[in-house]
Amino acid sequence: MKKFGKSPFLWLLIVAMAILTACTNSDSNTNSESSTDGEKGATKEPAKTEEGKVSIEFWHAMSGTGQESIDAIVKGFNESQDKYEVKAEYQGTYEESLTKLRSVGGTKDAPAITQVFEVGTKYMIDSGYIEPMQSFIDKDNYDLSQLEENILNYYRVDGDLYSMPFNSSTPVMIYNKDAFEKAGLDPEKAPETFSEVMAAAEKLTKDDMKGFSMLTYGWFFEQLVATQGGLYVNENNGRTGDATEAVFNGPEGRNVFDFLDKMNKAGTFGNFGTNWDDIRAAFATEKVAMYMDSSAGVAGAIANAPFEVGVAYIPHADEVKRNGVVIGGASLWMSKGIAEEEQEAAWEFMKYLTTPEVQAKWHLDTGYFAINPKAYDEENVKAKWAEYPQFKVTVDQLQDTVPGYATQGALISVFPESRQQIVTALEELYQGKDPQEVLDKAVEGTNRAMEIANKTKK
Known part of the structure; x- marks a missing residue:
């Protein structure tokens, strides 16, 4: 998750231009189905290796251990059969990769597979660049029930799966068990509601x-x-129609801002800014006792802390029941406009990625969820969980999530811009401004961005 959000205003411009380009592509595709000159909608012979294997490109945005794991998985796939060869290519951040895709999307030069962050889902569906996963699932009678339902739901629209989930994570609350014990709190029972978190924060500060x-x-x-x-936006979070209005300034959003505002004013809240490394370092050096992190950050928190680390579900407002979490991370998209054999190669690779053995490796290498829950029955995963039971908490929270429009997540093409509006609102909140006022301002900014995107799309 930490890769994105560096340039929201540039991203909004990219989205607007890309949607306009996609509309133009759609018109030109109608008249160019038999073209072989590299224009939009062109057909071609598949790229092949010297050994005659169909060769495809897989563009991704994973660096560090994520890239190392991808390279190992790709190597395993290439050695597992003699028909296809996948070439994994790092393309920079999510934004950088998607900008590159925009220049070749819908043409024969597009990569067969592109990794796109979850908030790019609406844009990708509207772009005209992609072939929905559902067409291959139906053709191959692929059994989707073997995959994690609460991960698939994010990438489903009107019952159809548009992309294959890949690196998936959710938020968790991580806490210092030693500090809990010193403060007279039960280290095996983390606070669950906003009021319980506030009460614990007072004792821990x-x-x-x-x-x-x-x-x-x-x-x-x-x-x-x-x-x-x-909900974040109207039209059932953009799931039953194009969203036109943000609604996150309602009672639920106000509950969150009041929760943070009260602790900030009480001096029990630590503001460590926008950098993931800074807040994680603050926890490891005991400058904060509880904090929110990605489930993919659990392993690092355990490794870096000189104390016992606890992991818990994220808190919720006192007057409501817990609904659960929305999946984050990224998924893999199949290109349209490439050779049919290249699409078949990409589909075979995606199926390989979903196998329990491969997902177990990915889960242990990176901390991301296994999209195939049978991976958790693999002996190497069982051994790791026995050593670090904190990992199981992240999976339990995901599987306990109640399906619905709220936990399915919002679909808007300008999500990065909206998230920047929230960042500004939080910064102003911590400076002492009224919670409702800053929330309303963030809604207005999001609405303006959606209006521009929707007009451009039309």
Whole structure:
């Protein structure tokens, strides 16, 4: 998750231009189906290796251990059969990769597979660049029931799966068990509601340690709204029609901002800004006792802390039941306009990725969820969970999530811009401004961005 959100205004411009380009592509495709000159909608012979294997490109945005794991998985696939060869290519951040895709999307030069962050889902569906996964699922009678339902739901629209989930994560609350014990709190029972978190934060705050913190980042706000059953935008979170209005300034959003505002004013909240490394370092150095992180950050928190680390579900408002979490991360998209054999190669690779053995490796290498829950029955995963039971908490929270429009997540093409509006609202909140006022301002900014995107699309 930490790769995105660096340039929201540039991203909004890219989205607007790309949607306009996609509309133009759609018109030209009608008249160019038999073309072989590389224009939009062109057909061609598949690229092949010297050995005669169909060769495809897989564009991704994973660096570090994620890239190392992808390279190993691709190597395993290439050695597992003699018909296809996948070439994994790092393309920079999610934004950088998608900008590159825009220049070749819908043509024979597009990569067969592109990894796109979850908030790019609406844009990709509207782009005209992609072939929905559902067409291959139906053709191959692929059994989707073997995959994690609460991960698939994000990438489904009107019952059809548009992309294959890949690196998936959710937020969790991570806490210092040693600090809990010293403060007279039960280290095996983390607070569950906003009021319980506030009460615990008051007891945990002393000397240089704050009780609770949350990264100044829109993703966490979205999650705290969704777990209350709240929507982010109208049209059932954009799932039953194009969203035209943000609604996150309603009671659920106000509950979140009041929760943070009260702790900030009480001096029990630690504001460590927008950088993931800074808030994680603050936890490891005991400057904060509880904080929100990605499930993919659990392993690092355990490894870096000189104390016992606990992992818990994210908190929810007192007056509501917990609904659960919205999936984050990214998924894999199949290109339209490439050779049919290249699409077949991409589909075979995606099926390979979903196998329990491969998903077990991906889960252990990176901390991301296994999209095939049978991976958790693999012996190497069982051994890891026995050593670190905190990992199981992240999976339990995902599987306990109640399906619905709130936890399915919002679909809007200008999500990065909206998240920046939330960042600004949180910063102003911590400076002492009225919670409702800053929320309303963020809604207005999101509405303007959606209006521009929707007009451009038309």
